Amino acid sequence: KAGVTQTPRYLIKTRGQQVTLSCSPISGHRSVSWYQQTPGQGLQFLFEYFSETQRNKGNFPGRFSGRQFSNSRSEMNVSTLELGDSALYLCASSLGDFNSPLHFGNGTRLTVT
Amino acid sequence: DAKTTQPTSMDCAEGRAANLPCNHSTISGNEYVYWYRQIHSQGPQYIIHGLKNNETNEMASLIITEDRKSSTLILPHATLRDTAVYYCIVRVADAGGTSYGKLTFGQGTILTVHP
Numbered sequence: 212k213a214g215v216t217q218t219p220r221y222l223i224k225t226r227g228q229q230v231t232l233s234c235s236p237i238s239g240h241r242s243v244s245w246y247q248q249t250p251g252q253g254l255q256f257l258f259e260y261f262s263e264t265q266r267n268k269g270n271f272p273g274r275f276s277g278r279q280f281s282n283s284r285s286e287m288n289v290s291t292l293e294l295g296d297s298a299l300y301l302c303a304s305s306l307g308d309f310n311s312p313l314h315f316g317n318g319t320r321l322t323v324t
Numbered sequence: 325d326a327k328t329t330q331p332t333s334m335d336c337a338e339g340r341a342a343n344l345p346c347n348h349s350t351i352s353g354n355e356y357v358y359w360y361r362q363i364h365s366q367g368p369q370y371i372i373h374g375l376k377n378n379e380t381n382e383m384a385s386l387i388i389t390e391d392r393k394s395s396t397l398i399l400p401h402a403t404l405r406d407t408a409v410y411y412c413i414v415r416v417a418d419a420g421g422t423s424y425g426k427l428t429f430g431q432g433t434i435l436t437v438h439p
Contacts, residue, residue, distance in 0.1 A: 215367075244425030254368070254411075259425030267426055301367050307424050309356055309417045310375075315367030 213237065215316035217302050223322045229290040232319045236283050236304030242266075243285040244313060245277060248299040257300075260285055261307050289321075297323045328412045333434040336406075342399040344433050346412030349393040354417040357388060358427070359397045361408040361435075368411065368429075371397065402437045409434050 216235040224230050236243050245257040256269040260279035279285045283304070289296055299320050303313035329347040336342040348357065356375050360368040372379055372386045374395075379386045385398040399406055411432040416423050 242425050253431060254427075254429035256426045256428070261424070267423055269426070299365075303367075303425070305425065309354075309415055309424065310373075312358065312370040312373060313425065313427060314370055315360075317365075317367045320365075 215302055215304050215314055217300075217316035217319050219319060220317070221320045221322075223324065224292050225324055226292055226294060228292050229288065230292060230321060232287045232289075232300055232302075232321075234285045234287070234302030234304075234316060236285070236302075237314055240304035240306055240314075241283055242305045242307035243279055243283060244303045244305075245285070245287050246301040246303065246315075247271070248301060248318070249297075254301070257287070292323045294323050297321060328414055328430055330410070330412050330430065330433045332431070333436070336399075336402045336435060336437050338404060338437055338439050339401055342402040342406065342435060342437070344397040344399075344410050344412075344435065345394065346396070347394045348412070348414050351392050351414050352417075353392075356415045356417065357386065357392075357395050358413045358415050359384070359386065360411045360413065360427075360429075361406075362411070362432075363408045369408075371410075373415075402435075404437050404439065407435060407437045 242261045244259040258268045277287045299318045301318040303315045305313045358373040359371040362368045374386045388395045409432040
């Protein structure tokens with residue numbers, strides 16, 4: 212069974228630009244969550260989508276947004292990039308209940324210059 | 325979310341069992357204990373989880389104390405590839421189900437397996 216796939220693997224952007232990251236969940240998984248990982252703040256929850264609806268959102272500014280498509284694939288968008296947005300962005304998928312683990316992809320490494 | 329406390333770092337000899345402790349004294353009755361690990365530059369890898377009973381899978385064993393206030397992850401025969409950051413997470417089970425996808429990661433335990 213294929214794992215969670217994130218594209219692109221690496222990305223370099225300039226301040227002020229916007230970026231879209233993509234995540235393909237494990238087949239059959241309807242829940243997709245996004246996380247940001249930085250050396251200073253560690254792993255932090257961004258938001259979760261389930262059946263195309265945002266179910267929960269972390270404490271991030273409105274520049275961070277996402278969506279989920281009918282095939283459960285998800286995209287995350289960051290507008291007006293700041294230097295502090297440089298991070299590893301991780302996507303995780305699950306069946307969507309507390310007894311089902313989240314399975315993570317290997318992330319997109321975003322560098323903002 | 326229930327707070328977890330883990331040692332910052334641990335060492336283990338290759339071939340020996342690695343026992344990683346975790347304290348979660350404020351855990352509620354319907355909250356699961358999950359363990360993940362992360363090898364540098366990769367996404368967190370799911371290891372095992374449990375609610376009340378001890379659990380075992382092909383990767384590890386999870387021992388949860390009877391009062392559920394602490395647990396231990398056991399890697400029975402550690403290898404060099406087990407060197408990673410290990411995260412113990414209490415997964416909050418809210419009645420509305422809005423927190424399904426939210427895991428609160430702490431700083432974890434850096435496990436170093438030596439030859």
